[in-house]
Amino acid sequence: MSLKKLIGNKTMAALAVLITVFANTSAFAQEAAAAATAKPVDMGPIYKSTLFYILLFLLLCLFIAIVGKALRVYELTQETQGKQSINWDKVNGIIFAIFLVVGLYGVYWEYTVHGEMLLPEAASEHGKKIDQMFNITLIITTIVFILTHIVLFAFAYFYKSSNNRKAYYYPHNNALERVWTIIPALVLTVLVLMGFLTWRSIFYKIEDPNNKPLSIEVTSSQFQWDIRYPGADGVVGKKNYKKITAINALGIDFTDKNSLDDQIGDEIVLPVNKPVRFILTSKDVLHSFYMPHFRVQLNTVPGMTSYFEFTPTITTEQMKVKTNDPSFKYLLLCAKICGANHYNMQKPVRVVTQAEYDAWVVKQTPYLTNDLRKAFNLPVIAEPVAAPAKADTTAKDTVKTNQIALKK
Numbered sequence: 058m059s060l061k062k063l064i065g066n067k068t069m070a071a072l073a074v075l076i077t078v079f080a081n082t083s084a085f086a087q088e089a090a091a092a093a094t095a096k097p098v099d100m101g102p103i104y105k106s107t108l109f110y111i112l113l114f115l116l117l118c119l120f121i122a123i124v125g126k127a128l129r130v131y132e133l134t135q136e137t138q139g140k141q142s143i144n145w146d147k148v149n150g151i152i153f154a155i156f157l158v159v160g161l162y163g164v165y166w167e168y169t170v171h172g173e174m175l176l177p178e179a180a181s182e183h184g185k186k187i188d189q190m191f192n193i194t195l196i197i198t199t200i201v202f203i204l205t206h207i208v209l210f211a212f213a214y215f216y217k218s219s220n221n222r223k224a225y226y227y228p229h230n231n232a233l234e235r236v237w238t239i240i241p242a243l244v245l246t247v248l249v250l251m252g253f254l255t256w257r258s259i260f261y262k263i264e265d266p267n268n269k270p271l272s273i274e275v276t277s278s279q280f281q282w283d284i285r286y287p288g289a290d291g292v293v294g295k296k297n298y299k300k301i302t303a304i305n306a307l308g309i310d311f312t313d314k315n316s317l318d319d320q321i322g323d324e325i326v327l328p329v330n331k332p333v334r335f336i337l338t339s340k341d342v343l344h345s346f347y348m349p350h351f352r353v354q355l356n357t358v359p360g361m362t363s364y365f366e367f368t369p370t371i372t373t374e375q376m377k378v379k380t381n382d383p384s385f386k387y388l389l390l391c392a393k394i395c396g397a398n399h400y401n402m403q404k405p406v407r408v409v410t411q412a413e414y415d416a417w418v419v420k421q422t423p424y425l426t427n428d429l430r431k432a433f434n435l436p437v438i439a440e441p442v443a444a445p446a447k448a449d450t451t452a453k454d455t456v457k458t459n460q461i462a463l464k465k
């Protein structure tokens with residue numbers, strides 16, 4: 058039997074194998090379809106199992122191997138018959154060209170579809186600067202990305218290996234080296250300087266004596282935010298972790314007279330166009346104070362205090378109109394994976410007019426309760442007849458705690 062015949066037979070054998078595989082697959086598919094009409098199979102758990110994806114991967118490998126082998130057989134037959142086999146350089150070149158077009162369309166799709174999902178306009182003064190910086194960086198990197206990719210893939214397509222030409226040996230060019238070193242260095246210097254100056258303008262502010270910031274203290278813990286407003290004096294009093302007790306969860310030091318009028322904020326309410334200075338602390342682990350709409354993010358660190366000052370510029374009501382979303386809410390989130398319930402660490406923030414803020418803030422609960430007054434030897438205030446239920450439970454809890462303490 059001649060070699061030609063042998064390969065011919067092998068080709069026939071390969072084809073026979075392929076036909077058998079496809080026939081079997083379609084037979085199985087028909088059986089499966091028949092079974093499916095009889096009783097629908099719940100594919101949910103199957104799609105969730107790892108084994109399904111391992112089998113799928115192995116099937117894909119097998120398919121690629123079969124196609125590869127079939128192509129190899131085809132190539133060998135072509136060669137033995139003295140015909141030209143597949144020009145892989147050409148195939149690779151075409152794949153590069155297709156990849157360029159599909160890839161650039163992907164970039165366009167990403168920018169238009171996911172670009173729509175970006176945050177609404179910045180609701181703070183410094184946020185506009187951060188957005189501007191982000192946009193400039195995005196425009197520069199997009200231009201560079203598109204140009205370099207066109208050059209990269211078009212080069213691979215146009216200059217694919219060919220028997221008709223020889224590669225030109227071009228080892229070095231000083232001018233070219235200078236161009237592609239100096240231009241990126243200049244662009245990066247501009248971007249870094251811009252970032253540095255913007256950072257300084259946010260964190261090193263000169264205080265305007267006529268428009269002093271409103272101080273609000275935020276204490277993070279697993280898994281909540283505690284908000285303390287400064288009261289009438291505008292100063293948030295001292296606190297000390299050694300003073301933390303069952304009735305003084307934040308460890309406020311009431312020997313500091315600034316603490317006496319401090320209030321608990323059950324939500325964060327901010328007056329519009331007024332600078333606000335957040336005093337950030339943590340009781341247990343690292344958390345991150347993150348208010349995306351204001352472009353604010355800073356870690357809260359146990360054992361140290363950090364500050365973030367900014368000016369909200371758009372009220373919640375105005376933002377509802379701007380975003381065309383009647384349920385719009387500003388949010389405070391935790392941006393550190395701080396434990397199992399990290400995802401749940403959020404608090405609504407409301408930006409209101411100064412008048413609305415003034416009306417809201419006077420209604421907030423004072424931090425200093427009568428139990429705390431007793432603990433700090435301060436004069437106790439006579440409680441109104443209908444005392445709030447919350448105060449009662451606190452009092453009972455204190456009695457219990459004291460009894461436990463006595464037994465010990």
Ligand SMILES: [Cu+2]
Pocket residue numbers: 277343344345391392393394395399402
């Ligand atoms: Cu957290």
